[in-house]
Amino acid sequence: MKKTKSQEIRLGLFVIISTILFVLAVYLIGQKKNMFKKTFTISSYFQNVHGLQKGNNVRYSGINIGTVKDIEMVNDSTIKVDMSVEEKITSYIKKNAIATIGSDGLVGNMIVNILPGTGYDDVIANGDIIQSYSKIGAEDILSTLSVSTENAAILTSDLLKITTAMIKGKGTLALLLNDTIMAKDLRHSITNLQTASQSASNTLNEINQIVTSLRTNKSTVLGMLLNDSISGKKIKSTVKNLETSSKEMETMLFNINTAVNDFNKSKGTYNYIVKDTSLVKDLKSTLKNINEGTDKFNQNMEALKHNFLTRSYFRKLERQEKRELKKLEQ
Known part of the structure; x- marks a missing residue:
């Protein structure tokens, strides 16, 4: 059976439309998988990917820049996520960028968000590993x-x-809440505290009155001392003079002690007289001889007074002494 011209046209249109649809599908899939763009791979390690799958989007500052290339379980607590990113974005992503896993909306697919890092760093390169942050x-x-x-x-x-x-009614707190006698005691104690506080306040008022009267009344000794500036200056001057005298006495005592120490340590006449025992013995012997000589001299003088040769001379001296005494008495 021969095909009509209309059937051939329909077949041709079907083939053309199918080819166009196939090309569009391949293009869209390739566009989504970045098959027709230059890409590079970066990686990051996570403890939990929260259901992330291959092919999910990768965003940088809210812009789709690639897809998840591979998810690999490294160990029981570490998962490696490889991301395929457009090469033209290389100049914007730094090595200090941070990768996080979030959701696309409230109930959307999981995606990888890459956030810019703080500070300055080098541009990321193919195969680099960036830090991660688990939300x-x-x-x-x-x-x-x-x-x-x-x-x-x-x-x-x-x-x-x-x-x-x-x-x-169990426990101390229940006893405090339910015991009326203790409540009365507490009220009585509070009343006593109020009374004591009032008494203390009255006492302070009286003390203030006394201090005020002392400041205003200059007739009393304490008031004069408090208000008289001249007396205050005199007292200060007296205390200062006492301090000066005390310092001078300390200086004098120090000088005396120094002199005594010098005497004790010196080898001069004082030390010789005080510490030399032989000199003491000689002095005692000399004094003894002087006393004996004086006694003998007195005896000789008494003998001369009674000697007939010198007796007239001594009597003459006695008469002269008597005349001088009479003149003094007149």
């Missing part, structure tokens, strides 16, 4: 909320036990 995920938040809820339940249960015990 708190929804699972972590739910786990924290679960623990907080359990703690709140335990706390509520304990508070219920405490309030029940207080209502039944």
Whole structure:
């Protein structure tokens, strides 16, 4: 059966449209996978990728710059994520950039966000590894909320036990709340404290009045000392003179002690007289001889007075002494 011309046209249109659709699909897929663009690979290590998959977008400051190339489990706590990024973005990404994992909207796919680092650093190169930052995920938040809820339940249960015990009158706090006698004692104590405070205030007022009267009344000795500046100056001058005298006495005592030490340490006449025992003995012997000589001289003089040769001379001396005494008496 021969094909009509219309059927051939339809077949040709189908082939053309199919070819165009295939090319568009390949182009779109390649565009998404960066198959027709020059790319380079960077990596980062995470502890949790939160469901990130191959082919998810990579963004830099909110702009799509590539896709997730590979996800590799390094060990039980480290996951390596390789990212294919457009080469033309190289001049904008620095080595101190930080990679984080987030979601595309509230319920969208997981994506890798690359954030600019602080400060100046070199431009990133192919195969470099950048730092990562793990955000708190929804699972972590739910786990924290679960623990907080359990703690709140335990706390509520304990508070219920405490309030029940207080209502039944158990414990010191319940005793304070329910004992009326202790409440009266506390009120009485508070009243006494108020009375004591009032008395103290009155006493302070009286002291202030006394001080004011001393300052204004100059007739008393204390008031004069407080208000008379001349007396204050005299007292200060007296104290200063006493301090000066004390210093002079200290200086004099120091000089005396120095002189005594010099005498004791010196080898002069003083040390010779005080410490030489042979000199002392000689002095004693000399004094003894002088006393004996004086005694003998007195005896000789007494003998001369009674000697007939010199007796007239001594009598003449006595008469002259008597005349001089009479003249003095007249």
